[in-house]
């Protein structure tokens with residue numbers, strides 16, 4: 111088909127969902143992926159044995175938002191079926207209400223369901239990959255690297271005409287009408303375009319967060335411990351979570367800050383990680399040796415950041431026939447679990463743009479406008495939350511005292527997340543809707559009824575036992591003793 115040949119660099123979440131969306135619009139898609147295909151021995155239950163050098167973060171915990179789950183149901187119901195058959199499962203909001211309150215809770219009439227997909231990221235990607243391959247959605251060049259872009263022109267707007275690839279046997283050119291860069295956070299093509307004369311502008315914020323994560327597997331006959339509220343527990347200096355996933359697998363994550371003189375690095379030592387887990391009740395039941403056994407070392411990840419990239423300068427496209435997608439165009443601190451959602455919805459937006467607009471400059475303008483319309487407010491909200499979290503950390507770690515305003519905000523956050531949300535399912539629903547991407551993360555702050563309920567949750571009539579787990583953890587002094595042991 112003339113003008114319809116698309117090359118996608120990178121066959122991960124964005125590349126795969128982009129291929130599905132483009133194929134549905136009639137494009138002829140080739141995915142170039144530098145990692146080799148998973149062998150037949152890699153199955154959903156053993157998905158974490160798949161070596162993903164090009165996406166090492168695939169072994170880190172991933173929360174797949176309700177927004178993503180709903181879009182997958184709407185756009186790719188057969189993919190969702192494949193995922194569920196492979197052992198992924200859906201956890202509804204109702205499953206996360208405190209067991210004492212669940213029987214009496216009734217969702218407001220007509221309320222939208224809030225369900226999240228529970229799966230390891232490797233299982234999600236493996237199932238997507240095989241779904242795409244089985245259906246002949248794209249030509250998949252695995253074990254093949256894009257080494258450079260084929261570019262025409264030496265001043266903006268420059269135009270992409272394809273890519274040069276290396277499959278280990280030598281280099282060759284692959285021409286294309288459209289090139290999509292879904293090569294992830296370490297893309298080298300933004301700089302390649304800059305060198306070629308395009309002005310590519312990044313808004314960037316490093317997040318200072320570090321993840322320490324360990325995989326576990328349920329022992330035979332055991333089930334996941336019951337859970338309620340958010341999937342973890344949030345303190346100023348650490349966030350600890352146990353995330354149930356597919357096929358009896360689960361991932362325990364401890365997020366701390368790089369500037370923490372006590373926990374940075376030390377919390378990643380196996381014995382320290384395990385001991386903090388055992389002394390934090392929200393996590394302890396999951397790592398109990400009678401319930402589960404570890405299946406990995408403690409793995410760390412320290413590159414957490416925010417990026418918003420534009421290929422427009424003074425409103426004019428700098429590059430034609432080339433689009434950044436997924437992590438190459440926008441990302442937020444992975445702690446907020448938006449990456450796969452933005453990659454999937456963003457690549458869908460791109461496919462719709464390419465299908466409905468043929469002029470290359472108008473395509474660039476329409477795509478960026480639609481990304482901004484869809485994600486910008488949430489991105490800014492999350493950036494503000496990230497900055498507040500850092501202020502909370504600095505106070506918790508004794509680095510600097512909070513201002514009066516910061517202290518008030520921090521008290522409110524503790525009250526909402528550790529108390530009001532647990533004892534009032536209506537507050538919980540409102541917060542989770544934002545947390546899982548079905549509305550703005552800050553939407554609850556604009557809802558007077560939620561404020562009234564949050565205020566009522568402060569009354570001393572509620573049994574402390576319901577939410578005390580959310581306040582229990584080893585103190586910094588205790589952790590220091592553990593670390594020095």
Ligand SMILES: Cc1cc2nc3c(=O)[nH]c(=O)nc-3n(C[C@H](O)[C@H](O)[C@H](O)COP(=O)(O)OP(=O)(O)OC[C@H]3O[C@@H](n4cnc5c(N)ncnc54)[C@H](O)[C@@H]3O)c2cc1C
Nearest residue numbers: 120122123124144164172173256293294436437444449450
């Ligand atoms: C620690 C951590 C935790 C996260 N938690 C969550 C979460 O809870 N929920 C969530 O939704 N998101 C989460 N994310 C974000 C999510 O992982 C990313 O947003 C997602 O992987 C982006 O997908 P992508 O396809 O754009 O890029 P990637 O997954 O990075 O894939 C890029 C692909 O491009 C390939 N590639 C690279 N260069 C080339 C080349 N030159 N030629 C050919 N192929 C190439 C790579 O091999 C790779 O397969 C997390 C990220 C991290 C780091």
